[in-house]
Amino acid sequence: MRRLGDLGDSAGSPGARPSRRSVLGLAGAAAAAVFAAPRASAAPRTSTAPPTSAAHQTNTSPRAYAADTPFDLSAQGTRWIQDKPLHHTTVMQSFAFDERRRQIYAVQVISGGVRLLGEPRAYTHAERSLAGDLCLNRLSWDGAVLDRMYLKGFGHGTAMGAEETADGGIALWAETDANPASGYGRAIGRFRYAAGTVLSAGDPGVTTYRPRPGTTNNAAAIDQAGRRLLLRYGIAGSRRYALYDLDAFAAGDFGPLADFEQPGTELGLPFQGMTLQGGYAYQMLGHSHDPDSPPPSTGDTRLYCIDLRTGAVVQEQPSRTAYALASREPEGLAVLRNEGHGPRLCMGFASGPVGGRRYSLYYLESH
Template sequence: MEQRIDLAAPAARWLRQLNTLREPTVLQSFAFDEVHHHLYVLQLTPGGRDAGDLCLNRLDHTGRRLGHMYLRGFGHGVSMGVQHDTDGTVWIWTEADALDGHGRGVTRFRFASGRTRTTKDVKVRRPIEGSRNNQPTVCPATGRIAVRHRLRGVPRYRVWDLAAFTARDYASPLADFPQTGAHPDPGAPFQGFALHGDHLYQLAGNAYDARTNPPAGHGNTYLSCLDVRTGELLERRRTEAAHSLDHREPEGLAVRSTGTPRLYLGFASGQEGARRFSIYYKPGG
C-alpha cells in the first residue's frame, strides 16, 4: 500500500491569487494530466448553479489558460478526474445529467477547446441505481475510480477498477463505504475529495465570515483521510493553508502521484464576480 500523506505537514504554495480562469466564479474542483503537464479546473458558470452548467478550463502548470469548454446541465463540479488510454487518448471524467444542479450519473469525454457539450451528446453512466449527486475522481497510480454519491440522502463512496468501470462492469466494486469524518461540524460544506491507492482524502469547510468564521481564526478548513478498505477515519486535521487570503473558501482536492505523492488543496479568494484561485499542497513523506 502506498504511503499515506501526512495531513499535519505544513502546506506549501503552488499557485496563488490567479485570475486566469475563463469565468469570474470560484473554482469547484481540479485534476492533473501528468503526461501533458496540464491542469484542468471546473467552475460553475455565472447563473448556472441550478441548471448544473459548468466551464472546464485547461491550464499549464504556471496557471496560464490554454483553452476552455462549456458543459451544460452536467452538475456542480465537486470533483473530476483524468484518464489516459493506452492509445494516448485523454479522457475527462465529471458528473453528468444534472437534477437541481447535481449529477445523477457520471460521464467521460475528450477536451475540445471552444466547444459546448450537453448531457445529450455524451454517454451518461449510472453505476449506482437510485443515486443522486454523483461525483467521480480517478487515481492514475492504481487505475481506480471512486464515485461519491447519495443514496436516500446519505453520502457514500464506491470504488472500482477503472478498466472495469470503463467497460460498464459495475457489479463488483472494490469498496463501498459511507462518507464520514469530513469535518467536526456535520453542517460544514463538503468541498472535495481525491483517491490515492487505499486512501481517500476529503476537504470541508466554510468561506471566511466576520461573525461565524473570522479571518483572525485562520478558518475552519479540515482535511481528512479514510481507509478505502474499511471506511475508517485515519486522520483529520484543520489546515491554515492560505489563511492570509480574503474570502478563503476551500474548493477542490487532488493528488499528484508522480514521484513523491502530494495532496493539492484549492482555495477561492477575491470579491464576488471577480474571484481568484490559489492552490497549495501537502508534501508526501
C-alpha cells in the same frame, strides 16, 4: 457537441465582470483539435441493484489497494499557484492534472450574463448553477488559462479526474445529468476535452455511467496508477463512497470493491473535494472565511484521510493552509503523482470578491 468560434465574450476576460449581453458566436478563433470519443460502449450497462445498505463491503484483491503511505494532513501546505483568474469570475470547483503535457483542468459554474451559441437568452449565475452548466478551463502548469470548453447539464463540478488513455490522449471523468432540483449530477460522464466547444449531457461525445441508479450528488475521482475510481453519491439523505476498478467501471461492470458511509457529515460542513491514492481516500470540508472573521480566524477547513480497506478515518485534521487568503474557500483536491519526486496532495482554494474570484493551489508532500 457544438464548436464555438468567437471567444471574445466579456465574461472571458480573466477577472472582468461579465456583460449580460455576452454571446459566443461563430467567428472561428483558433481551438484545439477535437479528440475522438473515449473508448467505451455507447450504452454502458446500468446497475439494477440498489445501493448497498451495508456499513462496508470490501474486495481485498491486490489491485484494489496498492501499498502506500498516507499523506500527513497536519503539515502546512506549500504554495504552488496563487490568486490566478479562470475564464469566468466564479469560483473554481475542482481540478485535475494532465502530467504528461503539464496542463491542469479546472471547472467552474458559468458566470451570469453569458449567452452561448444556440441559447435564446443570457442566463443568471443562479440559473446556470441549477442547470449544472460549467466552464471547463485548460491551464498551463503555472496556472494561466490556455482555452476552455462548456459543459451543459453536467452538475456542480464537485470533483473530476483525468485518465491517460492508450492512444496518448486524456479522458476526463466528471458528474453529469444534473438534477434540476439541485444542480448536482445523477450520473458519471467520461469525455474528451475539445477547446472551443459546447458539450451537453447526453451528447454522443459523453459516455454516461449510472452505477447507483436513483441517486444524486454523484461525483468521481480516479487513481491513474492504481486504475481505480472513487464514487461519491447521495441516497436517502446520506452520503456514501464506493470504490471501483476503473477498467471494469468503464466497461459497465459496477460491482464495488468497497462501499461505506462518508465520514464527517455530522459536522454539517460543505463538501469541497475528494481524491484517492493507493489504499487511501482524502476529502476536504469547510466554509469560506475572511482573515478578519471572528474566531476561529483560520476557518473551519478540515482534511480527512480514509482507509479504503476499512472505511475508517486514519486522520482528521483542521487545515490552516492558505488561511490568509481573502474570502478563502476550500475548492477541490487532487493527487499529483510527480514522478521522480514523490506524490503531492494538492488543495484548491477560491478567493476574492463576488464577481472577481480567483483560485490558488497548495500541496502537501508525501512522507
